[in-house]
Amino acid sequence: MSELVSNLKTRPDISKPQWSQRTYYGRVRHFFTLTNPLTLTSSVARQEQCRQIVLDYKNGKVSPTLTVSELWKAKTLYDSTYHPDTGEKMFFLGRMSAQMPANMLINGMLLSLYRTFPGVVFSHWINQSFNAVVNYTNRSGNSKTSNERLILSYSCATGGAMAAALSLNAMVKNKNSIAARLVPFAAVALANTINIPMIRSNEVTEGLELRDENGELLARSRQMAILSIAQVTLSRIAMAMPDMVMTPIIMNRITRTMYYRTRPWMKYSEYPIQTMLAGMALFFTTPMCCALFPQKTAVEVTKLEASVQKEIFSRADAPEVVFYNKGL
Template sequence: MADAPPFTLDAPRYDQSTYYGRWKHFSELVAPSSFFVSDKTIDASKAIIDGYKSGVLPKGSVTNAELWDARRICETVFHPQTGEKLPLLFRMPAFVPVNIPICSGMVLAPPTLFNTIFWQWINQSYNAGFNYANRNASGVDDTTAIAKAYASAVLISCGASVGLGKAVEHASFLGASARLALARTVPFVAVAAAGAGNAVFMRLKELTDGIDVMDDEGVARGRSQNAGKQSLTQVAMTRVALPMPILLFPPFILEAMKKVNALPKNRIGRVVTEISVVTLCIWGAFPAAIALFPQYGTIAATDLEPQYQSLTNSKGERVTHFTYNKGI
């Protein structure tokens, strides 16, 4: 890390205008190694960043690499708007380890009615918590709305999974191999539909009440429903893309390995291989999906409500673009 660029809090380390830059940014944030960061390290990192912000950090006492590392830790632990510490299991580095048993259950467990409902329920429960913890925190929380959103997502997920599974099972006009291939896509379709619905339902107030938008100087200028709509659209698209490699790839990879005799014959070796394939797919999919859009989105003033289209900054210059926190 000797070649670390000069530190700043004004922009991420990597260029967020490119997909590769966003992928690098999120790959560092979701690295499972950050899951095991101690409270002592978290407190030390926060002290470094707070000292940098206030200007009391002695010049040269901390390297650029150490400053970037401290910022990375703070961004994985604290909510960017509220500053509150996120629950451990809902931090970005926890996503991969938590999803290993969940996705393994959805992909590898026998497709019985109980297994289907159980693993879809577990998955949507975790997604709901993750979505809520990493939401845009502009609005006031509504417990009743959150409960309805969670119930809706679970119903969509379980209903789609069971319904599609039965439909494929009774599709007698298809050959056995075609039904098997379609059956392997059922978990993805159910999770993608429910994932998008989960994100929208859990954050519906961003549509009705709007989200905070900041001008080119980082000053909050109000809340916009149009920005909330763009933000949630991007989140929903991410939720559709995320499960694609996680739930679609493993069954076909494992089947290909089986055909070339690359899958271990003994039970323990086979299970380890299956879980390893699922883990690698999750690890690769998460940063690839959330990098589709920047965490801090940009929207033109002309795409916002009329009251934002003629605002000026402190220099008297017209504000042509605003930013907002999309969340994860």
Template sequence: MAASRGDYPPFELGKSRFDQSTFHGRFRHFLDIIDPRTLFVTESNLKAAAQLLEDYKHGASSTGVTDQQLWEAQKIRQAVLHPDTNEKILMPFRMSGYIPFGTPIVVGLLLPQQTLATTVFWQWLNQSHNACVNYANRNATKPTPMSKFILGYIGAVTSAISIAALMETAMTRIVLPIPILVLPPIIMSVLEKTWILKAFPRLVLPFHSLVCLAAFGFALPVAISLFPQMSEIETSKLEPEIKTATSDKSVFYNKGL
């Protein structure tokens, strides 16, 4: 997780170290969020990172602690622990695990000559993984009935299409699959003509998996970086129950991932 000292501005607890008003800043921020190397953080390193941030929060940081150490500690904590419950998120459901654990599902969805049974299986597995990621990273500041998540899960599985209420979230979910669906077939059509895949046809699936992994790794940070994480909306455009809950003319919202 090494980077040059110039990449680390003065530390701000709970903030991003990259400019969130630009696409480039958001792209670098989300590259940090999905960094799969954080999956291998040891328990001792996690505890050390959490303690370093607690000391900073209470003004008890040791002398010599650098901004880089604080930013890296925050990256580890945000990648592993839920911000509301402070509990560890299971590896497959962390944002840093979304690509490593999601790529096999993407490969399964793109396999040729599928039967109805295999299509249903991969769609079910895909929506189940997405539902678990959403639940594991949910807003837990207020208790939410489990029935709400179950109904959402059933709706996602039966439709296999996620319809977002906000245009930004909708655009993100539209853009995300495009490179995953378009790039692998194009790249594989070229690779399958090479001597190595002609001589060793059993390598087609491993090559296909690597291509899908690369496409997924490229598409995810690009898609979720299109719009700022926090945006403003006029209350007149919101649902009636939200309008009546505030006298403000506009409110800020987190677009989610």
């Protein structure tokens, strides 16, 4: 049985993840718990209970029956359900724990409906609608995005993905089928480079929040906003790459077999096969790619813009290092 928290001389610091975020391995372990799809099945009552445990613990209130294991389980559910900066409950489809099951179905659709105009339009519309929800939900800090900006970024990303998919389909038509099967990934990668920067563009204009180790807001940095957006974009593309590149290659080999060619009903198996393969890949790539860069990143003040350095160093207790949340 796990030890009681009240009996410990040195209690766990839940302001930080359970594992060190300085190493890639530690970040992967953290994100495997954060992206666990099973957290989506927790009840509202359980979510509120975990939230209260975490908030009470931060305020120095500890139940005499609370164990270390229960504390970390509560923190895991809290982190996967509530935004790290605002503390607000995130829309369930926007949580990183929804990435694997949702993208499993969507990627299976993208890889199966790439041949026809209606299929391309429908699948990319669904994908970009989901991406817009995820990007908005996981934006950094207390950043506010106007409805006009949301609509514009969503429209541009959806239009860009459709245009790329249709154009590339026309280019590879009647050519090697593997090239045609890789079109959805190219379209998704392009859409990510449009959607994420646009939906978070206000962070570039206003700057990303910089805080001290106690969480106090010190300044805002446009330079760190640009870096964070680039890192998130790269992570999202890397997240989609294994299943959207390897799955088409595997499926292309399957369709060339005599078994597939001699059984007309096998054409209906493409969606379930590709969905299953996508799910298997995403189970690992989601946490592994989220962990490519630390979510809460430390940066030396001397490496920030001159105006931001001046603002921070003008304080009496100016820190040498500040922190920011890059978002997911």
